[in-house]
Amino acid sequence: MASRRDRVDQRQRLSAATWSVLAERGLPGLTLRAVAERAGCTTGMVLHTFADKQALLVHARELLHQRTGQRADALQAAAETPGTALRAVLFQAAAPTTERQEEARVWVGFLAASLADPVLAELHRGYNRRFVDRVRGLVAAVRPDWPAADCSSTATGLVALVEGLNTLTAVDPATYSGAAQRAALDAALARLGPAAAGHPSG
Amino acid sequence: MASRRDRVDQRQRLSAATWSVLAERGLPGLTLRAVAERAGCTTGMVLHTFADKQALLVHARELLHQRTGQRADALQAAAETPGTALRAVLFQAAAPTTERQEEARVWVGFLAASLADPVLAELHRGYNRRFVDRVRGLVAAVRPDWPAADCSSTATGLVALVEGLNTLTAVDPATYSGAAQRAALDAALARLGPAAAGHPSG
């Protein structure tokens, strides 16, 4: 007699609710009661699925990483050249659409929570370094003639640009529109040469 | 009979304490009691100087803007060419030193608080747009031959890069060291031509 309800599904629904609340009310509004209400259950069920609030946070953080990572994997696999792959991965990591802006707000919330929570901070560092590694590999594929150090610094710069666009879009979507983000990314990618140049009207 | 104690000084000391707590404990740890303890007084005195917690937050946010803005003003005035001014302003806005990393952490805290507090969000947007305007003016001074649209997109891109470096440094100073930040900025500034190129060993 293992489980009569689907535990995995409930964990996902609860972390999705965590995400939703975090995007809508921000970090101070993220309470167990708010999550329970959003998920349509009670705090008792929440704490029966997760040991405590931090476990819920950690799972929601992993869910966020899963979504962005899988999206990046798909784009990278579908791209025909390393140049288009790099461009697609970076652009999806920024927040060009309303849906991505919600993700950006969640990301900012987790970032701020990481400042006080060592567990979340360690998760954040790991995920971010993985993202840097992915970008570095793509940069090296686009410019195999570059030394490794240049690929590294270029990758960290591109990641910083993308995450900067994320954070700024989260609080000021008007100034940092999708077009502005595209322009900033295209300008940064132009340094890699024509292999990573943007589409004229794509 | 106006005031027997220096109100302005107390406001500054309290907002400095707010800053200190925010950098050390993060947004969840920012309570009136923590601020009072850090300032060496009680919550009664805090709420006698500021109407409520939000007023204290707003004042601390303004203080952060004052510090960065005055530092940018000084660097801009001391620079001999628009190119060196742009470089200096951007580099100080990133977080190359331990002290600036504390500011970066505070900035992230206010950013996350802005997601749920419209007043703080409006302040954040205003300050950030002022920063973009400053950078845009410097870009236009470095490249007067560029059309205004190019100066704008370049400015937003540079600001996004700087703020991205800020946020990433706040939680992972090891990966985003001062050298890495300098390299990323130099690479971005190289697009502006030799007028904004970095010092060889500065």
Place this chain on the structure above:
DNA sequence: GCGTTACCGTAACGTACGTTACGAGATAGG
């Protein structure tokens, strides 16, 4: 020197939080 006024520490209030304990209902085995 005295009354008045502003200042600020103390203590409490109401609220909301994370967490825990317990009981009702549902489900599977025998």
Place this chain on the structure above:
DNA sequence: CCTATCTCGTAACGTACGTTACGGTAACGC
């Protein structure tokens, strides 16, 4: 069909928060 076991909603607990009310104390005008 009965019992044991798991699931989850209910209700409460202790704590910490923002905020408020009040009293003592020190500084000013006269």
